[in-house]
Amino acid sequence: MDVKTWTYLIVGITFAAYIGIAIWSKAKSTKEFYVAGGGVSPIANGMATAADWMSAASFISMAGLIAFSGYGGSVFLMGWTGGYVLLALLLAPYLRKYGKFTVPEFIGERFYSKTARVVAVACLIIISVTYVIGQMKGVGVAFSRFLETDYNTGLFIGMGIVFFYAVLGGMKGITYTQIVQYVVLIFAYTVPAVFISLQLTGNPIPQLGLGGELADGTPLLAKLDQVVKDLGFGEYTTSVMGSKLNMFAYTLSLMIGTAGLPHVIIRFFTVPKVSDARLSAGWALVFIAILYTTAPAVAAMARLNLSETIQPGKIGSAEGNLKYEQRPEWFQNWEKTGLLGFEDKNGDDRIQYYNDQNEAFAAKAAEYGWKGNEMTQVDKDIIVLANPEIAKLPGWVIALVVAGGLAAALSTAAGLLLAISSAISHDLLKGILKPEISEKDELNASRVAMVGAIILAGYFGLNPPDFAAGTVAIAFGLAASSIFPVLMLGIFSKRMNRQGAVAGMIAGLSITLIYVFQHKGIMFIPGTSFLGSMEENWFFGITPNAFGAVGAIVNFAVAFAVSGNTEAPPEEAVELVERIRTPGD
Amino acid sequence: MADTKSLSKRRQAYWRDNIRIMAWLMSAWFTVSYGCGILLVEPLNKISLGGYKLGFWMAQQGSIYVFVILIFVYVRLMNQLDEKHGFAEDEAPPLTSSDIEPDSKEDA
Numbered sequence: 001m002d003v004k005t006w007t008y009l010i011v012g013i014t015f016a017a018y019i020g021i022a023i024w025s026k027a028k029s030t031k032e033f034y035v036a037g038g039g040v041s042p043i044a045n046g047m048a049t050a051a052d053w054m055s056a057a058s059f060i061s062m063a064g065l066i067a068f069s070g071y072g073g074s075v076f077l078m079g080w081t082g083g084y085v086l087l088a089l090l091l092a093p094y095l096r097k098y099g100k101f102t103v104p105e106f107i108g109e110r111f112y113s114k115t116a117r118v119v120a121v122a123c124l125i126i127i128s129v130t131y132v133i134g135q136m137k138g139v140g141v142a143f144s145r146f147l148e149t150d151y152n153t154g155l156f157i158g159m160g161i162v163f164f165y166a167v168l169g170g171m172k173g174i175t176y177t178q179i180v181q182y183v184v185l186i187f188a189y190t191v192p193a194v195f196i197s198l199q200l201t202g203n204p205i206p207q208l209g210l211g212g213e214l215a216d217g218t219p220l221l222a223k224l225d226q227v228v229k230d231l232g233f234g235e236y237t238t239s240v241m242g243s244k245l246n247m248f249a250y251t252l253s254l255m256i257g258t259a260g261l262p263h264v265i266i267r268f269f270t271v272p273k274v275s276d277a278r279l280s281a282g283w284a285l286v287f288i289a290i291l292y293t294t295a296p297a298v299a300a301m302a303r304l305n306l307s308e309t310i311q312p313g314k315i316g317s318a319e320g321n322l323k324y325e326q327r328p329e330w331f332q333n334w335e336k337t338g339l340l341g342f343e344d345k346n347g348d349d350r351i352q353y354y355n356d357q358n359e360a361f362a363a364k365a366a367e368y369g370w371k372g373n374e375m376t377q378v379d380k381d382i383i384v385l386a387n388p389e390i391a392k393l394p395g396w397v398i399a400l401v402v403a404g405g406l407a408a409a410l411s412t413a414a415g416l417l418l419a420i421s422s423a424i425s426h427d428l429l430k431g432i433l434k435p436e437i438s439e440k441d442e443l444n445a446s447r448v449a450m451v452g453a454i455i456l457a458g459y460f461g462l463n464p465p466d467f468a469a470g471t472v473a474i475a476f477g478l479a480a481s482s483i484f485p486v487l488m489l490g491i492f493s494k495r496m497n498r499q500g501a502v503a504g505m506i507a508g509l510s511i512t513l514i515y516v517f518q519h520k521g522i523m524f525i526p527g528t529s530f531l532g533s534m535e536e537n538w539f540f541g542i543t544p545n546a547f548g549a550v551g552a553i554v555n556f557a558v559a560f561a562v563s564g565n566t567e568a569p570p571e572e573a574v575e576l577v578e579r580i581r582t583p584g585d
Numbered sequence: 586m587a588d589t590k591s592l593s594k595r596r597q598a599y600w601r602d603n604i605r606i607m608a609w610l611m612s613a614w615f616t617v618s619y620g621c622g623i624l625l626v627e628p629l630n631k632i633s634l635g636g637y638k639l640g641f642w643m644a645q646q647g648s649i650y651v652f653v654i655l656i657f658v659y660v661r662l663m664n665q666l667d668e669k670h671g672f673a674e675d676e677a678p679p680l681t682s683s684d685i686e687p688d689s690k691e692d693a
């Protein structure tokens with residue numbers, strides 16, 4: 001069978017499974033719709049959380065980012081896993097004890113303020129919508145590349161599937177679907193990694209293969225360092241991203257942002273007990289760690305394979321570089337998408353891929369008759385998808401990777417849509433606008449809200465505002481600078497009052513937005529950035545993507561300053577804090 | 586005995602112990618990631634671990650394993666702490682029904 005048939009088969013089977021589960025697990029009450037009835041076991045919830053959390057960004061983009069940034073890419077690995085320690089220790093058990101449905105609900109009650117609740121809803125919707133657009137785009141791209149449909153058709157199919165199981169099943173349907181999706185995505189991620197690790201190092205475990213030796217006895221990482229350094233790039237295992245301070249702030253932003261993402265937090269409302277919430281965070285991280293410890297191996301091995309494919313011989317010798325005529329099939333396939341680009345600058349019909357920004361090496365390259373880097377376009381996002389083809393793996397493995405990427409994107413999209421719909425129907429409609437609404441009407445309203453959110457996400461997916469990279473920064477920056485500090489203060493400070501919480505959220509949010517916009521353009525519109533993305537204007541060299549940590553610090557500082565100068569919170573708020581701090585009482 | 590003390594005394598003692606456990610685990614969390622993975626990465630890179638440089642391994646593998654271990658240690662210590670102070674949960678605490686006005690003040 002060819003790759004296309006395999007892809008239709010495997011994607012078809014997985015989609016049928018998602019729909020089957022949706023029919024079997026239809027939500028009948030708001031409790032089932034919002035928190036799956038509150039009866040999901042910690043391991044099952046951990047697995048669903050892992051699928052919820054690992055989006056198209058983790059599955060498709062992360063290994064590619066690491067492949068081209070080496071050690072500097074560690075910020076993604078540490079940042080996106082270390083956040084679970086914060087979640088488990090600082091938030092999850094207390095929010096579970098609180099025992100209601102949504103994050104804004106907690107913020108509104110703890111700070112006895114509808115304003116606080118509305119501000120929280122606004123943050124939540126902005127965070128979740130920006131995120132969901134990225135997922136929808138991922139679905140469209142995966143479909144169009146592998147099923148050879150056009151991008152829009154792919155997007156509509158994806159929207160239809162999410163619509164079916166998220167609207168029907170709510171959190172209950174989403175949770176059970178996500179468990180299946182986790183299995184699909186982790187299998188799809190690890191199978192090619194195992195094959196490639198075996199090919200290169202003889203060790204089937206990628207985590208060990210990365211520290212293993214190649215057939216000629218040199219350690220893989222030492223070889224990779226040498227290969228990339230010889231082409232003028234920074235040494236793989238030591239090149240930092242920006243500066244040490246930037247890496248520190250970047251990691252911190254991702255950790256705090258992870259712990260502040262509403263769709264991840266609400267997962268901990270679905271387990272039966274406080275102790276289960278703690279355990280569930282542990283299981284979630286186990287399931288996430290399987291992918292996250294495999295990713296650096298995928299990254300390093302793909303970089304090595306790519307370099308050696310293009311530069312099979314000695315650097316500088318006339319025959320050292322791959323002939324363009326002889327480029328492999330995957331190269332040609334990705335060239336068609338425009339994500340891989342070649343331009344024969346010196347007219348020798350061979351491909352030179354090196355760092356022409358490195359002056360010392362560029363001078364040497366000129367002596368070889370090289371006239372600049374000829375790989376004009378190497379999109380980092382293709383690494384994971386192209387990896388099985390680069391390693392010449394069978395068609396069914398390639399099909400599996402497509403199904404895995406779709407599972408990652410769909411599971412995250414569904415979780416985000418649920419967070420959006422519960423914020424609208426439960427927090428805005430029932431909590432503020434129409435408190436007397438019946439459970440049945442609320443359930444219908446949340447389904448309508450979800451349909452609205454899917455259509456909105458689809459609209460942006462069809463007309464992407466072209467800010468894919470920027471949205472990640474803003475979603476994490478907002479979660480880190482608004483939601484996380486206010487939740488932590490609500491639990492750990494009895495003195496924190498309404499004024500402090502609202503002022504803190506607004507201050508943290510605004511400074512992060514201003515910093516991102518001033519460097520990336522207002523609402524990401526090109527040309528409106530008043531300081532440009534120039535490095536010299538960065539605050540202590542911190543990139544806009546890493547600014548969430550600073551926003552969080554501003555949030556904390558403003559909250560303490562304001563609450564210290566205003567009246568203490570009422571007795572009920574203090575009593576609420578006391579109550580959520582202990583599990584059983 | 587724990588249950589002879591007043592609820593608020595027990596809560597205070599529980600919270601003090603909880604903060605202590607958290608502080609220890611958070612310092613381990615900080616040390617492995619920000620410490621070994623970023624700040625001290627150069628000196629650690631002089632040590633090798635199989636084909637890995639130790640600092641690089643900590644940043645891309647080791648810190649993640651430690652994070653997992655930290656959460657399970659936390660689960661265990663907190664379950665013991667719940668028992669010790671008489672705050673262990675016997676049954677699942679019922680979720681508040683959605684029919685209750687969300688802004689209503691609740692008694693503990």
